[in-house]
Amino acid sequence: MDKDNFIINLTDVSFAYPDGAPVLDKLNLQLRRGECLGLVGPNGSGKTTLLHIIVGLLKPSSGNIEIFGKTARREEDFQGVRQRVGLLFQDADDQLFHPTVLEDVAFGPLNLGKSRDEARAIAGETLEVLGLAGFEDRVTYKLSGGEKRLVSLATVLAMGPEVLLLDEPVAGLDEATEKRIIDILKDLDLSHILVSHNIDLLAETTHYIGYMIDGKISVDEERVPHTHVHVHEHGRHTHKHGPHRLDKKS
């Protein structure tokens, strides 16, 4: 296997929060350019921790992190990483902290050294691409949940990332917004790692799915097509079902 093809390459990464049991235990993760990986796993299995380790918000207790073929260890290494690896947070309120949408989306480009006008233009284009034209002067805290999520995605995309890390991007959203995000992800055609409990979303937007358990990822590359036939009340309305356990094949 060509090692240079890995854009994210974690080897034997371990991590434990100061007060508790290990969250990640000699975890290995490889992502090639163009690949989309879905991550499922029980709450507290370390999915978010893993994403935060990739962008250096948390430092592993041991193991090696290689991003775009370069080992990243210190804060300065990760500053470069964060420009190319965009992380979408679970809670949009954590991500949007400017008073207006335009300023928030322009924050990243300005940090990357773009001029005011360039940043403004990038922000405008990004919003346009996401179908958020006209949102520039909206006040961030007054947006609806779905709009917040889309604007957060815009703030990440405005940095021009090559890989996206998405932490529960559709949790708590209605079906229309969920579909909008799925369509956006498909159109973007960026490599990404997507954490979700929503198996339909993962099936649509990822190539293979990893299951996180005991601090490791077990990848299930083979996709087993199967249909669920089920009957229940209210069945004539389109609906979602709760998370499916991958280890329990139906």
Next chain:
Amino acid sequence: MMVEGFADGDSLIHRLDPRVKIIVAALFSTIVAVSDRFRVLLPALVIGLILVMLSTVPVKKLFMRLVPVNGFIIFLWLFLPFTFDGEPLFAVGPLVATNEGVYHATRITLKSNAIVVVLIALVASTPVFALGHALHELRIPNKIVHLFFFTYRYIHVMYREYLRLVNAMKIRNFRPATNIHTYRTFAYLVGMLLVKSHERAKRVYNAMLCRGFRGRFYSLSRFSLKPIDVISFILMLTVILGLAVLEWTRITL
């Protein structure tokens, strides 16, 4: 949550450059706060009322904002007249009200209302982010400006978190009373809010790091002074100067 209740209007005052409004409001408040003569304080209140009228703030809303201020002042009226030495004015039982005490209470009433009215006219008529950027343009230290922005941004989030906690208490039938259980519950509520805001702050900072934050903020907006801004500024400065002259000279009208 009522914030920015007056910022949406469209009047001469709303359209003024926020930098002009901030400077005028600051100078006016300072001069009025240190003035003692009625011939300064009365005109100041009148000027404030004129500004408020120009800013087309609904009278009812204005009144609602003045209620809390004057709530404090009522207490001053209860105590000040009786605690100042001077010419006796009237007596309530053993308590003697003095002329000086009444004057003093009147001064405070005029001052605080004049200042609050001007702040409502000038500052509350400006959207918060315009205020923040104007402070930045006025060379107020970055840290203060951003503290201001973040406070404004997260006050809503904290308020929603507070409401969630209060609702969680309500659905389990919590009724405040005067007992240890109530005090402890409120202490937990405040404690939880503190812990939650600390956690939130960490997550926000992380999100900022992810977007390349290295300790510097950049601002997108630029202000430009229009002729009307310059004219209003000069006019207001003249008026404030006039007030100062009335206070600190011996000219008698």
